[in-house]
Amino acid sequence: MNIALFLQMAAEACGDRCALAHDGTHYTYAELYEAAKRAACRFSKVQCEYVTLIDESSPAVPIALMGAAMAGVPYVPINYRLSEEQIIPLLERIDPAYLILGPKESDHSPDHWVTQSTSEFMNDVFSDDEMEVSWNEDPSAVAVQLFTSGTTGTPKAAILRHEHLVSYILGSVEFMGAHEEEATLVSVPPYHIAGISAVMSSIYACRKIVQLPTFNPFEWLSLCAQESVTSAFVVPTMLTRIIDELEASDIELSSISSLQSIAYGGGKMPVPVIEQALKLFPNVNFTNAYGLTETSSTITLLGPEDHRTAADNDDVAVHARLGSVGKPLPSLELEIRDEHGEPLGPWDAGEIYVRGPQVSGEYDGRSALDDDGWFPTRDAGYLDDHGYLYLSGRADDVIVRGGENMSPGEIEDLLHRHPAITDAAAVGMPSEEWGEVVALAIVKTEGQEITEQEICDHIREHLRSSRVPEVVHFTPELPYNETGKLLRRVVSEWFRIKDD
Amino acid sequence: MLKPGLRLKSAVCEAEIMVIKANDGDDLTCGGVAMAEAPESADANPDQMNGCVIGKRYVNEAETVEVLCVKSGDGSIYYNGDELMTKDTKKLPSSD
Structure with missing residues (x-):
């Protein structure tokens, strides 16, 4: 069992089909497969124990991923936006490695490493002699190691073994399920x-990947038109920016008429944004996906279908499903549990636990799974009567005011629907009286006014009075990381500083 | 011994499979001849030559055995004397 099987x-099955488009150059599956085999030979020859890539998306990404899998060493992509001081300690943890570096990266390499620029690597894997390789089928070998963003301290290395990734792909993607024009x-x-x-699913479905290395809404829309894109995955902030670009620029909607489906995830999608997107793209199928690194996506x-049913429905409970992340994949079990680990019923918020063959739940060689194989996600949420899951933030983000557990998401969802508010973040602020109280950071809609008092009244009118904030801070924007995740820790800091 | 991840080839055609689920001592044949990691070519049983298709998953009735066809061939796959059936997988919307 090895993810290299997907490319093989x-x-x-369709070696001549286009597998990848990057900056106007196209590669077939046969070309990627041959290149991955040559990469594997290079990795094996130098006896590296890891393959790491510190660069933007490029054809080197699938080649290094699959080549590392064939060579039997973990593939460890590292965030190219990190500083030298952040990257060096990570590299020390994956020594010795074969390092593939983008043009902007400085030379990080200790002596006994192999360091190549992405373009050198690409030259080699397309010019070396043709090679036959055989690979290890051990399902428990490590395929991918990803460092967590480290917003909570030292980055942890999440371990994904071939068995997890293969289970995920076989359980969710139909082989060659894509038509040639997709x-x-x-x-x-x-x-x-x-x-x-995205790389693995597309290869297994035999769907062409069109890479956009740095997101920008204009480029995204242009590339959609140029490569007749049929589907895309976006994080919530990208969708917002695409909608804004369509409204502000003179790009015609008809130029991206090939687009049939958009999947989104990686952060909480504000309901008004998805409502707007559904209206703007009535013929596009929207899918919301919730997943974690530790669960193989x-x-x-x-x-x-859920999106359409919810959007057109007058029933408040059904309409609310637009804010849900849906139902578990058929191959998975999911439970909500309280702080003592006891399962909770519908509507009760608690920590989300999952179990199934794609769930790794392993960091730096230590498993976070419980004795029965359940993985505590550290995400908080609840299920409705029909089994739809709603997220309410990280389990650590729950605000505990005088013993009452409050989800920041509940308050933020209400505020997102207010026309004078563009964005909102609710965090816990230390309080001598209550332990914690609610503090709000608010981004006002341009050209609109709203006062602290009006916000408090609005919350008191719609939610329990415990949700009313002690402090409201107005800000031009909220801090997000590059994948659209709200940096709550940064927001919390704003209120800590104000205390002094 | 069959175990998940094992790759087996047909002795009678081009077919190759990967074992997804199996028990100890299970016997898998293609075209009537035992499958192996490096089989010597053999004559097929013509009654067991209905073919297998790349990307399809094959299971027995009790779903105790499951294999993935990774290379198409002319032989059909049998387990302990019974032909394996294609498994219908629920089609999910693409999420990546």
Whole structure:
């Protein structure tokens, strides 16, 4: 069991089909397969124990991923936006490695490493002699190692073994399920689990990957038109920016009429944004995917049919499903548990636990799974009567005011629907009286006014009075990381400083 | 011994499979001849030559055995004397 199988099968079944488009150059599955085999030979020859890539998306990404799998060493993509001081300690943990570096990266390499620029690597894997390779089928070998973003301290290395990734792909993707004209636009970075799963899913479905290395809404729309893109994955902030670009620029909607489906995930999608997107793209199928690195990507899906049913429905409970991340994949079990580990019923918020063959739940060689194989995600959420999952933030983000557990998401969802508010973040602020109280950071809509008092009244009117904030801070924008995740820790800091 | 991840080839055609689920001592044949990691070519049983298709998953009725066809061939895959059936997988919307 080895993820390299996906590329081998694609090359076998449709070797001449276009696998990848990057900056106007196209590669077939046969070409990628041959290049991955040559990469594997290079990796084996130098006896590296890891393959790492510190660069934007490029054809080197699938080649290094699959080549590393064939060579039997973990593939470790690292965030190219990190500083030298952040990268060096990570590299020390994957020594000795074969290092593939982007043009902007400085020379990080200790003596006994192999360092190549992405373009040198590409030259070699397309010019070396043709090679036959055989690979290890051990399902428990490590395929991918991803460093967590480290917003909570030293980055942890999440371990994904071949068995997890193969289970995920076989359980969710139909081999050669894509028609020849299908193309998917990938704009998530290669060091993110969504970037890894996009490569594997597309190869197994035999769907052409169109790479957009740095997201920009104009480029995204242009590339959609140029490569007749049929599907795309975006994080919520990307969708917002695409909609804004369509409204502000003179790009015609008809120029991207090939687009049939958009999947989104990687952060919480504000309901008004998806409502707007559904109106703007009535013929596009929207899918919301929720997943984690430790679960080999997607674990729940809200499909196109769910989106349409919810959007057109007057029933408040059904309409609310637009804010849900859907139901678990058929191959997975999911439970909500309280702080003592006891399962909770519908509507009770607690920590999300999952179990199934794609779930690794392993960091630096230590498993976070419990004795029965359940993985505590550290995400908080609840299920409705029909089994739809709603996220309410990280389990650590829950605000505990006088013993009452409050989800920041509940408050933020209400505020996102207010016309004078563009964005909102609710965090816990230390309080001598209550332990914690609610503090709000608010981004006002341009040209609109709203006061602290009006916000408090609005919350008191719609939610329990415990949700009313102690402090409201107005800010031009909220801090997000590059994959659209709200940096709550940064927001919390704003209120700590104000205390002094 | 069959175990998940094992790759087996047909002795009678081009077919190759990967074992997804199996028990100890299970017997898999293609075209009537035992499958192996490096089999010597053999004559097929013409009654067991209905073919297998790359990307399809094959299971027995009890779903105790499951294999993935990774290379198409002319032989059909049998387990302990019964022909394996293609497994219908629920089509999910693409999420990546």
